[in-house]
Amino acid sequence: MPLVVQKYGGTSVGDASRIRNVARRVAERKRSGDRVVVIVSAMGRTTDDLIRLSREVSDQHHPRELDMLLTAGERISMALLAMAIRDEGVEAMSLTGSQAGILTDTSHGQAKIRDIKAFRVEEGLEAGKVVIVAGFQGVSPDTHEITTLGRGGSDATAVAMAAALHADVCEIYTDVDGVFTADPRIVPGARKIDEITFEEMLEYASAGARVLMGRSVEFGMRFNVPIHVRSSFHDEPGTWVKEATMEQPIVSGVAHDTSTAKVTVRGVPDTPGVAASLFTPLAVEGVMVDMIVQNVSSEGATDISFTVPLELLDVARPIAEATARAIGAAGLDVDDQVGRVSIVGSGMRAHPGVAATMFSVLADAGINIAMISTSPIRVSCVIAASQVDEAVRRLHDAFITAEQVVAP
Numbered sequence: 499m500p501l502v503v504q505k506y507g508g509t510s511v512g513d514a515s516r517i518r519n520v521a522r523r524v525a526e527r528k529r530s531g532d533r534v535v536v537i538v539s540a541m542g543r544t545t546d547d548l549i550r551l552s553r554e555v556s557d558q559h560h561p562r563e564l565d566m567l568l569t570a571g572e573r574i575s576m577a578l579l580a581m582a583i584r585d586e587g588v589e590a591m592s593l594t595g596s597q598a599g600i601l602t603d604t605s606h607g608q609a610k611i612r613d614i615k616a617f618r619v620e621e622g623l624e625a626g627k628v629v630i631v632a633g634f635q636g637v638s639p640d641t642h643e644i645t646t647l648g649r650g651g652s653d654a655t656a657v658a659m660a661a662a663l664h665a666d667v668c669e670i671y672t673d674v675d676g677v678f679t680a681d682p683r684i685v686p687g688a689r690k691i692d693e694i695t696f697e698e699m700l701e702y703a704s705a706g707a708r709v710l711m712g713r714s715v716e717f718g719m720r721f722n723v724p725i726h727v728r729s730s731f732h733d734e735p736g737t738w739v740k741e742a743t744m745e746q747p748i749v750s751g752v753a754h755d756t757s758t759a760k761v762t763v764r765g766v767p768d769t770p771g772v773a774a775s776l777f778t779p780l781a782v783e784g785v786m787v788d789m790i791v792q793n794v795s796s797e798g799a800t801d802i803s804f805t806v807p808l809e810l811l812d813v814a815r816p817i818a819e820a821t822a823r824a825i826g827a828a829g830l831d832v833d834d835q836v837g838r839v840s841i842v843g844s845g846m847r848a849h850p851g852v853a854a855t856m857f858s859v860l861a862d863a864g865i866n867i868a869m870i871s872t873s874p875i876r877v878s879c880v881i882a883a884s885q886v887d888e889a890v891r892r893l894h895d896a897f898i899t900a901e902q903v904v905a906p
Contacts, residue, residue: 671729
């Protein structure tokens, strides 16, 4: 009997009517003969509302208590969905992340899944029930504390659970029809991508595309779990994320991210070990650093620029300031009005000049590039946040509208 893991995002379970709609879909799938495990996010903007409430109560950082607070959102969703599925005449049971055996490290707010001991999930399936699991959360076996997995963590929960259960497919249901060549809100002519490789999707997600959490794609790649991103509001096919695809376009899509900040440490002594002195304390505090650029001057000093998630800037700034003082740097600049635009595509490997074309397109639009980062299938540029939308449109016209496809 096929086993499917389905994940429903916050908009898909945003109110009572949408929860009942999900319940009908799940019940139909169960009645068709499949075994079904459902991962749910918090309803609508519940997580944002809880974060806002916590800030109204306290201006201090309380990682443990914030995790306890935020996990309440998914618990509400899972219980309501279980009730609605039962009303459809199908047996269902709900489990928290810890009850479902999702074991994580000890990092509050950005915990990583170490293992899944899905005994209770398997027991529920054996009993013929639909099992609903709260996404975004787990428990540390070292501290026995409840943890959360960070933004988009329900995606990681779903694909990791699919891997642990050896599911046939992991379906990610959301409020969009699939993965698009660009954000349709910025580029009305953006097209849905029918198939995309794990490697491309991972680059796409890390470049700012919000459809899938990057860590969920990593799980899919590592355990070869096919992922089907599709809409929860109709039954049309979405986008398949898998090992190999029929087509390899030069550029699959254009991604953007305006939730980033650029930090520059000026006048750093050009001596061995200074980079480690700067980035080690950031890593210890869980600050993810993306792009890094170092410019050495003739005076024996260097400027080091790097980008961090905007939500972690309040953590990164005092660390960078303290380190700058300790190493004798000239000063620190922070720019929170930047964004990142990226092009992604497997076909870039065999086509030199793609980066040059990207830079020319941006130059023709009068868009200055502050930083550049590349991989074999991605080129990213940091630019002014106010110019991101225009950059996305220009790059989409240059690379996607032309429909350049390389035969496999």
